[in-house]
Amino acid sequence: MSGARPGSATFARTALYAALVVFGVLSLIPLLWMLSASFMVTGEASTFPPSLLPKHPTLAHYRDLFGRLALGRYALNSAIVAIVTTAGALVINASAGYAFAKLRFRGRDRTFRFLAAGLAIPVQVAMLPLFLLIKSLGLVNSYGGVIIPGLASIFGIFLVRQYALAIPDDLLDAARIDGASELRVFRSIVLPTIRPVLATLALWTFLATWNDFMWPLIVLSDDRRYTLPVALAGLVGEHAQDVELMMAGAVVTVLPVLVLFLMLQRYFVEGVTEGSVK
Amino acid sequence: MTMTRRRALRVAPGWWFVAPALVLIVVFFLGPVLAAVGLSFTDFDLYALADPRAARWVGLRNYGRVLREPLFWQALRNTLYFALVGGPLTIGASLGAALLVDSCAPRWKATARTVFFAPFVTTLVAVAIVWRYLYHPRYGLLNYLLGLVHVEPIDWLGNPHWAMPAIILMATWKNFGYNMLICIAGLQSIPRDLYEAASLDGASAWQRFRHVTLPMLAPTLFFVVVVTMIGYLQLFTEPYVMTQGGPLRATTSLVLYMYEEGFRWWRLGVAAAIAFLLFALIVAFTMVQRRLSPRGAAGA
Numbered sequence: 001m002s003g004a005r006p007g008s009a010t011f012a013r014t015a016l017y018a019a020l021v022v023f024g025v026l027s028l029i030p031l032l033w034m035l036s037a038s039f040m041v042t043g044e045a046s047t048f049p050p051s052l053l054p055k056h057p058t059l060a061h062y063r064d065l066f067g068r069l070a071l072g073r074y075a076l077n078s079a080i081v082a083i084v085t086t087a088g089a090l091v092i093n094a095s096a097g098y099a100f101a102k103l104r105f106r107g108r109d110r111t112f113r114f115l116a117a118g119l120a121i122p123v124q125v126a127m128l129p130l131f132l133l134i135k136s137l138g139l140v141n142s143y144g145g146v147i148i149p150g151l152a153s154i155f156g157i158f159l160v161r162q163y164a165l166a167i168p169d170d171l172l173d174a175a176r177i178d179g180a181s182e183l184r185v186f187r188s189i190v191l192p193t194i195r196p197v198l199a200t201l202a203l204w205t206f207l208a209t210w211n212d213f214m215w216p217l218i219v220l221s222d223d224r225r226y227t228l229p230v231a232l233a234g235l236v237g238e239h240a241q242d243v244e245l246m247m248a249g250a251v252v253t254v255l256p257v258l259v260l261f262l263m264l265q266r267y268f269v270e271g272v273t274e275g276s277v278k
Numbered sequence: 279m280t281m282t283r284r285r286a287l288r289v290a291p292g293w294w295f296v297a298p299a300l301v302l303i304v305v306f307f308l309g310p311v312l313a314a315v316g317l318s319f320t321d322f323d324l325y326a327l328a329d330p331r332a333a334r335w336v337g338l339r340n341y342g343r344v345l346r347e348p349l350f351w352q353a354l355r356n357t358l359y360f361a362l363v364g365g366p367l368t369i370g371a372s373l374g375a376a377l378l379v380d381s382c383a384p385r386w387k388a389t390a391r392t393v394f395f396a397p398f399v400t401t402l403v404a405v406a407i408v409w410r411y412l413y414h415p416r417y418g419l420l421n422y423l424l425g426l427v428h429v430e431p432i433d434w435l436g437n438p439h440w441a442m443p444a445i446i447l448m449a450t451w452k453n454f455g456y457n458m459l460i461c462i463a464g465l466q467s468i469p470r471d472l473y474e475a476a477s478l479d480g481a482s483a484w485q486r487f488r489h490v491t492l493p494m495l496a497p498t499l500f501f502v503v504v505v506t507m508i509g510y511l512q513l514f515t516e517p518y519v520m521t522q523g524g525p526l527r528a529t530t531s532l533v534l535y536m537y538e539e540g541f542r543w544w545r546l547g548v549a550a551a552i553a554f555l556l557f558a559l560i561v562a563f564t565m566v567q568r569r570l571s572p573r574g575a576a577g578a
Contacts, residue, residue, distance in 0.1 A: 028393060046416075
């Protein structure tokens with residue numbers, strides 16, 4: 001800016017903020033419209049010109065969803081699947097990530113490279129035999145069928161390992177000399193030290209599980225076990241004309257993750273930047 | 279008792295820590311991947327689902343059948359269209375947003391970042407349904423806005439020429455925030471004195487962008503473009519929810535095609551062959567990335 005005239009600097013700044021506002025509006029409009037339409041009376045969202053705000057705001061569609069259409073059931077399914085997966089993934093990936101970073105054992109680096117190669121394989125390749133495996137275990141149409149394949153994640157192990165590499169060996173050795181077992185060292189020294197990356201891992205796992213569609217769609221056939229995305233995709237088939245009802249369903253599905261993101265966004269950001277430097 | 283105990287103790291503790299993850303990954307991911315190779319060489323179908331012994335070894339017949347199927351080539355074209363157009367478009371939007379956030383006043387930075395990232399965390403199925411209505415030819419917000427600048431209404435999801443662009447636009451909206459964060463991190467790592475030196479030499483804002491920012495950011499950009507395209511090759515949910523692969527199959531992607539063969543018609547052998555052809559495509563993209571990457575395997 002130093003060489004520019006004051007007039008052009010003001011113009012540049014105005015253009016910058018105009019562009020920011022346009023970008024921001026484009027990002028938010030679909031979400032705001034979803035929220036607004038969910039409060040409109042039936043038919044109001046299908047008018048020309050489109051109405052942006054509900055003229056007579058109503059909660060009828062939410063009542064309909066939780067009453068007649070039993071959306072609460074699907075929300076509960078989603079919550080169970082996402083919470084159990086997140087809790088399990090934390091324990092499993094944290095211990096593995098730490099061990100790959102800090103413990104010495106024969107074949108460690110070869111095993112890690114073997115896992116790293118798996119990162120390049122698209123998950124869809126595994127899905128067909130995985131379905132047969134889940135079927136033979138009697139887990140089709142159960143929470144377990146959705147949860148178990150999502151517990152261990154190569155990406156999660158990478159994330160934790162990257163962070164755990166920075167733990168000083170002296171810290172761990174001092175505890176070992178004091179006679180602490182490896183499990184003890186992990187619980188009382190490692191876990192508190194890597195807490196930030198655990199928060200990131202927990203958030204990403206919760207988000208990915210809550211939002212996941214293809215695998216639950218394959219494994220869940222009885223609608224009493226549907227998660228929210230699967231239920232919503234089914235509803236839109238029958239109720240495509242009920243725009244306002246579908247928007248209320250979309251709000252119920254999106255709101256929990258959006259609120260979680262707003263509260264804990266620092267950890268989301270760290271997840272992205274950590275992931276990109278791996 | 280003591281014998282087994284002692285033997286158990288001889289296993290290095292590290293193995294105990296990685297064992298649960300390793301077992302789960304081998305049983306529920308890498309094992310199935312290997313099994314998929316075998317599956318793609320059999321005629322596994324609805325009958326075999328009831329009794330696996332009904333499946334027979336058919337060699338490469340599934341691959342031959344898929345490669346002669348016009349729908350496969352259409353799905354491949356659609357998928358490449360989505361990835362090759364959608365990938366660069368998304369990264370363009372990411373870079374634009376990153377530059378805006380990077381140059382705005384510090385007190386607005388966090389807000390701008392939050393707003394731009396919000397679409398990324400939303401549930402794809404839910405927002406795909408929202409966009410179905412935004413794209414409505416008569417009542418949709420998009421056609422209304424276009425109407426204000428005298429553009430005739432477009433049947434976004436009902437016209438085979440517009441359906442894929444509509445899905446690309448929606449995916450760009452959903453995903454640009456993710457790579458924006460990576461671009462912001464990349465921008466912040468460019469040494470400030472490079473800009474100062476350029477300014478002293480009388481470089482304009484555009485010249486600084488062209489000759490400092492872009493070259494410094496190129497490795498990051500190249501990496502995220504390819505990673506995004508690889509993710510986009512796995513397109514499934516958007517067409518499943520918004521168009522069911524239509525109209526006239528214009529949005530049927532490889533994964534949707536695989537899903538239909540495997541889980542609607544239960545031709546698991548054929549579906550496994552499609553999955554491996556997709557895998558080959560992804561490997562090809564990864565190799566191109568490694569080969570062309572400015573700094574060798576930048577970031578990998």
